[in-house]
Amino acid sequence: MITTVVGSYPKVAEQGYGTGLIGARNKWQRKEWTDAQLERTCQEITRSVIQEEETAGLDLLTDGQIRWEDLVTPIARGLDGFEINGLTRWFDNNVYYRRPILHKAPRRRGPILVDDYRFATRCTRRPVKAVLPGPYTFARVSEDRHYRSERKFVLKLAELLNDEARALAQAGAPVVQFDEPALGLADANVRLALEALREATKGVKAKTAVYVYFGSLDGTLSALMRSSVDLVGVDVVSDPRTLSALKKTKITKELGLACLDARNTKLESVTELHALFDLIKKRVPLDRVTVSPNCGLEFLPHTQALAKLRQLVKAVRSYRPAT
Numbered sequence: 001m002i003t004t005v006v007g008s009y010p011k012v013a014e015q016g017y018g019t020g021l022i023g024a025r026n027k028w029q030r031k032e033w034t035d036a037q038l039e040r041t042c043q044e045i046t047r048s049v050i051q052e053e054e055t056a057g058l059d060l061l062t063d064g065q066i067r068w069e070d071l072v073t074p075i076a077r078g079l080d081g082f083e084i085n086g087l088t089r090w091f092d093n094n095v096y097y098r099r100p101i102l103h104k105a106p107r108r109r110g111p112i113l114v115d116d117y118r119f120a121t122r123c124t125r126r127p128v129k130a131v132l133p134g135p136y137t138f139a140r141v142s143e144d145r146h147y148r149s150e151r152k153f154v155l156k157l158a159e160l161l162n163d164e165a166r167a168l169a170q171a172g173a174p175v176v177q178f179d180e181p182a183l184g185l186a187d188a189n190v191r192l193a194l195e196a197l198r199e200a201t202k203g204v205k206a207k208t209a210v211y212v213y214f215g216s217l218d219g220t221l222s223a224l225m226r227s228s229v230d231l232v233g234v235d236v237v238s239d240p241r242t243l244s245a246l247k248k249t250k251i252t253k254e255l256g257l258a259c260l261d262a263r264n265t266k267l268e269s270v271t272e273l274h275a276l277f278d279l280i281k282k283r284v285p286l287d288r289v290t291v292s293p294n295c296g297l298e299f300l301p302h303t304q305a306l307a308k309l310r311q312l313v314k315a316v317r318s319y320r321p322a323t
Contacts, residue, residue: 008296009064134180184215
């Protein structure tokens with residue numbers, strides 16, 4: 001089994017890098033700091049996060065998404081056509097994001113995340129994956145005042161995200177992950193989301209993955225197994241029905257087993273993680289399984305997030321499947 005994170009990491013650390021990012025952003029917003037000064041701080045904290053992921057023992061890293069306000073804003077800012085609006089609640093979390101509003105046909109000015117990705121790879125010898133919003137979720141959490149057509153909007157975003165995914169793969173990303181939490185919604189348009197994923201992954205010369213969290217996937221998981229990605233990541237923490245869906249679905253993709261609760265400080269035991277691995281190995285070979293938290297770790301205090309990663313690695317390394 002491969003250990004990884006979904007993407008984000010706490011931006012504030014009681015130890016280590018402390019509240020440096022918040023202070024840097026405040027100074028930058030007051031125009032007391034230049035873009036270059038803010039970027040230096042972001043790089044310092046990114047380097048610290050990657051070192052912590054390494055120390056915890058993760059196999060596949062991310063840059064911690066330290067520069068990201070939320071899943072969609074960094075991409076929306078890099079596209080012509082969007083205005084970043086006021087705060088809106090992010091799904092069912094007590095977290096808010098700035099809702100992008102599309103006013104005209106979006107256009108990608110050039111690579112958005114490639115420079116940040118290349119910096120992250122220079123901080124480690126371990127593989128670093130790239131993370132992008134899925135086109136369907138991007139559209140669902142945005143407001144479309146241009147196309148006024150869900151399908152046109154979603155597929156245009158898929159085209160633009162495909163350009164970014166290709167650029168990240170060309171920069172060396174071994175995995176390009178698309179986050180699609182909106183697929184866990186009861187009214188999700190699964191057919192459109194899968195059509196968009198086909199467009200977003202087309203020609204990407206890297207392993208592709210989709211992660212769905214905050215939903216049961218009951219009735220959706222079979223469709224995801226027919227999607228264009230190589231790996232399907234499922235959240236078995238938020239809703240117990242997902243585990244039931246896994247038991248009755250033929251698993252034809254690599255499986256991302258999101259098994260740590262990233263919205264609860266309670267530390268999972270090695271014993272309960274081993275019991276889950278016992279169940280999963282009956283459905284899919286463990287060399288085709290990647291384990292992770294069920295969503296970004298930014299919802300947790302830094303010390304607890306790091307403890308969960310260490311526990312995950314400990315559980316994987318100590319697991320001995322019964323023959």
